[in-house]
Amino acid sequence: MATTPVAERVTTAAEGDVVVFLIGMRINRWRSVRHWLPVLLAMPRMLKELGRAQDDGLLGHQGYASGPRAFTVVQYWESREKLLAYAAAPDREHRPAWAAFNRRVRSGAGSVGIWHETFLVPAGSYEAIYHAMPPTGLGRAYGVEPVARRGERAADRLAGQ
Template sequence: MSTSPITGRVTAAAEGDAVVFLIGMRINRWRSVRHWVPLLGMMRRMVTELDRDPDAGLLGYRLLTAGPREYMAVQYWESREKLLAYAVDGQRLHRPAWAAFNRRARNAAGRVGIWHETYVVPPGSYETIYSGMPAYGLGAAHGVEPVARRGERAAERLAAPAAG
């Protein structure tokens, strides 16, 4: 992925639903290292696993910190079906990681928290604009195109489904 800024105004070239998955963790007790360090490592290993297999459906992601205690990943998926298939596949990292977290959580007494949110956004209900930025977010996941193809104003881009 290029880190060079794109000149001009562009928008994400997404077609159809935009599937956005947010997942994160919060360290509630710093001294409980054995409860939160494995989660941080597993988050990184899962996105690496998905990066190596484009057919799995992960189109792009960004790992973020939201303060000293909170860490999260913003992920863009090809479809809800591929996201759900990854979540339950016993041959992939997520399923065993989820089982291990649940085993540790029984005795963790809230030392670390986890959360996730999934959004399936239909065409015409999302819009993007990037100016002087490298491909980012939905634009990095789906590629970009000139803003004029979808409308110069946000209201225009939201009013019409993505061009086919």
């Protein structure tokens, strides 16, 4: 991951539709480590697996601590179809992790929670600008280009897609 800020104003080089997948977990009971630790450790395994196979469709991701007990990963996918195919693939990390989580939920009495949201963003409905930032978000997933290529104002960039 690039950590050097790009000095000029840039925007994402994304073309067409964008698939954004948000997924997170919340530790509801700190003492129930046996319930939440496997959930916490499952996501890095999935991201590592997806990073090794470029044709799976994951273009980029960023993780965040969204509170003292909550964690979120923002993912950018090539297509809805590739996201759903990965989620359903019986020979990939997700399916066993999901089955294990469901077993754990029954015995964990709410010790850990998970959530996800999927956004299918049509071309022309997203916009981005980065200034003095390393590639981040859509820019990291799709690459960046000079802002002038898409318009100086947000309204120009949204209209030009």
